[in-house]
Amino acid sequence: MSTMEEIAEKAGVSQATVSRVINGHSGVSERKRKLVMEWARKLDYQPNRTAQSLKNNKSNLIGLIISDISNPYFAEIVHAVEKEAAKNGYNIILCNTENNIQKEKESINTLRSRQVEGILIVPSDKSAPHLKSIKKLNLPFVVITQISDLFASVAVDHAKGGEMVVKHLSDLGHTKIGYIGPLKYAGYTEDKFEGYKSGLKKSNLEFNSEYIIETDGGMPELSSQNAYKKVNQFLNQANSSLATAYFAYNDLAAFEAIKAFEDHNYKVPEDIAIAGFDNTSLAQINRPGLTTISQPIKTIGHVGLNMLFDKINKNKDDENIILEPQLIVRESTLKYRRS
Amino acid sequence: MSTMEEIAEKAGVSQATVSRVINGHSGVSERKRKLVMEWARKLDYQPNRTAQSLKNNKSNLIGLIISDISNPYFAEIVHAVEKEAAKNGYNIILCNTENNIQKEKESINTLRSRQVEGILIVPSDKSAPHLKSIKKLNLPFVVITQISDLFASVAVDHAKGGEMVVKHLSDLGHTKIGYIGPLKYAGYTEDKFEGYKSGLKKSNLEFNSEYIIETDGGMPELSSQNAYKKVNQFLNQANSSLATAYFAYNDLAAFEAIKAFEDHNYKVPEDIAIAGFDNTSLAQINRPGLTTISQPIKTIGHVGLNMLFDKINKNKDDENIILEPQLIVRESTLKYRRS
DNA sequence: GTGAAAGCGCTAACAA
């Protein structure tokens, strides 16, 4: 890669002049400007952003830490964030933690070392102690997809989403409404499960632990077949008492649950209604179309990154933006004839 | 962020000594070593990788250019590459081109500016002219998911995959086998379509253009509903003559096609068999399970990145690694009773 | 309008 020094030599000017031309500063004679531009083109000059970063103390880099990029929902977020960043002249260093706290810690340190101007994170565990020490760093830091009590954050109200699903199922006449998903989230309550419970209460339905099918949380690789396995196990128990409708904590789990129920000769939605959470692109492609809660992914990515920019420019205090979940009703909870 | 200079001052040693300690070089007295370590810890020192990069002329950064990260298949690749890179002490700058050649060009230049040591790319168009000029740059460059005649590359043999699908369908007794997908790929032939045609030939079946449902290529956003729309249009035409089996060029298109067929009261696979390509995680979750071609994603990511490392270390010439596709048979092409 | 020079944080060669 050529440098300003090389261009300067070729063009017979000083390196400072080359810098002025490349950066479009005024006060350079037209003759030299042209000469420099000419040589820059000939040598296919690309400014060294590393040197610029060092000198300017500005990297135009932001760190994006994702818990599990294999999940299409998070992939969509990466998409939205990268797009918005590029539009603002920023690049993204991507770190995937696979829901591993240790990796998350390391990623944060690496990104700091890389002089990112800020970090956008989907935390593995929003209450992990290591996050508290970041607070002191005064490193712009925005949490997305979960509401944080420590940092600025943008997320949908998960509990409310859970309530909405229960209300929908209850409105359809279901009184035995179950839940498929983790009950805890890295030691803390899982908001969707809380929403499920408060939703039952609002519909004057009893909480019945028999209708709960607990799965592991979002461990990658594992998660893939976990909901299927758990539902399957549940159905194999002789004395399992079934609900007539289930709320699965995300779309992937819902799909797996449907598969497990159908493999046991229950029809969805005729015998059992199922709803998910996330409205991934598959929710509408799948047969039956999946009733689910839509999270405004693009908004989360877009708003999250802009909050980060605001913090970088020191214009803003921490703020938690809670977005409204939206219920998308499809065939999986409706009486639906398979042609 | 603290610097070596600050530590040096606190510890009462020279900045060079701090550097020696931080980098674990020998020849520092135990006393000073401890002192420096102590202060580094206290000040939460993180080495400035930008300065290191500039000095060492080594960034430990690689660029990853993806055409469409919303596609779960590509997201899996990002996952595999990031993991392998992290294991080797590298970070990833991610650029998503949305299949836009202009963005691809800009991404390459940005990454060069960022001093990445090499680029791993899923090109929007493997034959685009701008790629030729990269050849001269002697920038380590590896193409993945497609075989390149210009660069080192790692991919599955798409044409062969197409052939395998056709053979499978033909073996099942189908004689009217159709294709759903783009016919061209940015002006060039789509390998899967070529494979489809040669597969027909090998099974002694006539090519019949009536069985072709052409869709747009992989434009993001658009692609989402494109196959559904095209199949739907096709079925609405009074005089459409249907095949009994279709090969869809990727899983997403296959899902959409299934939806369209079912919306027109055709059952899959009883009335029409459908196969996809990619073996995305949904292929097995979906009902019916989708017969598809599996690409060894992790292998592609893993091998691709290691080829790039080899090129960075100047140990290797260009090489094209062609991986074997694998047919995964599921319900969508078999006689399958929906419970 | 232009060039010389300092300095961003670091590594490594050299000297002591």
Added chain:
DNA sequence: TTGTTAGCGCTTTCAC
């Protein structure tokens, strides 16, 4: 064992 120094490529101040 330790400190001094040059220099990576760039931006910017200062002097001419």
